[in-house]
Amino acid sequence: MTAIETRGLTKRFGEDVVAVDSLDLTVESGEIFGFLGPNGAGKSTTINVLLDFIRPTEGSAEVLGYDAQRETQAIRRRVGVLPEGATLYDRLTGREHVEWVARTKGADADPDAILDRVGLGRDDRQRRTGGYSKGMSQRLALGMALVGDPDLLILDEPSSGLDPNGIQEMRDLLREEAERGTTVFFSSHILPQVEAVCDRVGIMSDGRLVAEDTIAGLREATGGSSEITATVDALPEGFDPATLADLAGVERASADGNDVTAVCSDPGAKMEVLKRIDEVATVRDVHSEEASLEDLFNRYTAADPGDGTGRTESEASGTDGEPEVEDASGVTA
Numbered sequence: 001m002t003a004i005e006t007r008g009l010t011k012r013f014g015e016d017v018v019a020v021d022s023l024d025l026t027v028e029s030g031e032i033f034g035f036l037g038p039n040g041a042g043k044s045t046t047i048n049v050l051l052d053f054i055r056p057t058e059g060s061a062e063v064l065g066y067d068a069q070r071e072t073q074a075i076r077r078r079v080g081v082l083p084e085g086a087t088l089y090d091r092l093t094g095r096e097h098v099e100w101v102a103r104t105k106g107a108d109a110d111p112d113a114i115l116d117r118v119g120l121g122r123d124d125r126q127r128r129t130g131g132y133s134k135g136m137s138q139r140l141a142l143g144m145a146l147v148g149d150p151d152l153l154i155l156d157e158p159s160s161g162l163d164p165n166g167i168q169e170m171r172d173l174l175r176e177e178a179e180r181g182t183t184v185f186f187s188s189h190i191l192p193q194v195e196a197v198c199d200r201v202g203i204m205s206d207g208r209l210v211a212e213d214t215i216a217g218l219r220e221a222t223g224g225s226s227e228i229t230a231t232v233d234a235l236p237e238g239f240d241p242a243t244l245a246d247l248a249g250v251e252r253a254s255a256d257g258n259d260v261t262a263v264c265s266d267p268g269a270k271m272e273v274l275k276r277i278d279e280v281a282t283v284r285d286v287h288s289e290e291a292s293l294e295d296l297f298n299r300y301t302a303a304d305p306g307d308g309t310g311r312t313e314s315e316a317s318g319t320d321g322e323p324e325v326e327d328a329s330g331v332t333a
């Protein structure tokens with residue numbers, strides 16, 4: 001079964017902004033799917049349509065086989081949501097938040113077990129959330145998403161505000177959830193984290209899905225440039241490392257001190273680079289790397305226009321937009 005499926009999904013705000021443009025997205029059950037894109041690419045808007053916080057202009061969206069607009073209640077019972085910038089009720093304690101979500105969902109949850117999983121300390125969970133740090137609020141919001149063992153987790157920037165330990169714990173938690181059979185759909189700007197946990201990724205740019213594949217698949221599709229760095233004793237006088245780019249399959253090359261690095265569009269060219277360097281210098285060490293998700297992301301989104309926010313000028317100054325649009329930043333059950 002597919003966990004998420006959109007067909008021709010489009011959302012316009014006012015006359016000028018096409019936040020999501022004919023999106024065909026498929027997320028299979030049980031996978032961890034990373035939803036990526038620069039600021040303003042349309043990720044949150046897509047998520048907000050899936051959860052019926054906003055209505056699409058055109059197209060359709062199904063979540064767990066239910067129509068996202070007509071069967072919202074069925075979806076909310078089976079989906080755990082961490083909205084962007086989740087708002088908490090200052091006067092309630094962390095534990096009370098989890099109890100509240102459990103009541104709303106009609107779920108039989110153990111708040112302490114959940115808060116243990118997200119690492120919100122025993123004392124902290126008894127305090128009112130008005131005094132929480134950003135990371136504590138984020139841990140609690142994630143705990144609220146876990147209530148009722150959802151079939152699908154939709155997490156908008158789950159690592160936001162977390163320290164490095166928190167990010168690592170989040171990664172483990174996503175894996176644990178996937179092992180239990182939960183589908184995990186999350187947006188993130190922390191690409192190494194995405195690379196470490198995701199089965200597949202989708203990359204949005206300017207409202208459109210410009211790539212949807214495994215990371216290995218993206219590497220292949222882009223010609224998967226890879227790097228080789230050779231550390232040498234010394235480079236001979238007059239040797240210009242840039243000339244390594246004359247070799248077939250080498251995009252560019254440069255030297256930084258005793259490190260000579262070549263970026264290869266054809267991984268097979270790495271050996272040729274090494275041989276050439278070995279002819280002119282004594283090679284002490286070699287380091288080879290495949291294109292990171294960050295490199296791939298940059299390739300797919302390089303053409304993103306403007307300042308990267310995707311906002312028009314009038315919108316940035318607050319003169320455009322759709323007043324009736326509901327914000328997804330509230331606490332969601």
Ligand SMILES: Nc1ncnc2c1ncn2[C@@H]1O[C@H](COP(=O)(O)OP(=O)(O)OP(=O)(O)O)[C@@H](O)[C@H]1O
Nearest residue numbers: 013019039040041042043044045310311321322325
């Ligand atoms: N309520 C709204 N009214 C008008 N325009 C909006 C509204 N919500 C989003 N937009 C615009 O839609 C586009 C997509 O925004 P969206 O928030 O979906 O991007 P995003 O990929 O989630 O970005 P980020 O990574 O910064 O969170 C942007 O141009 C944004 O300004």
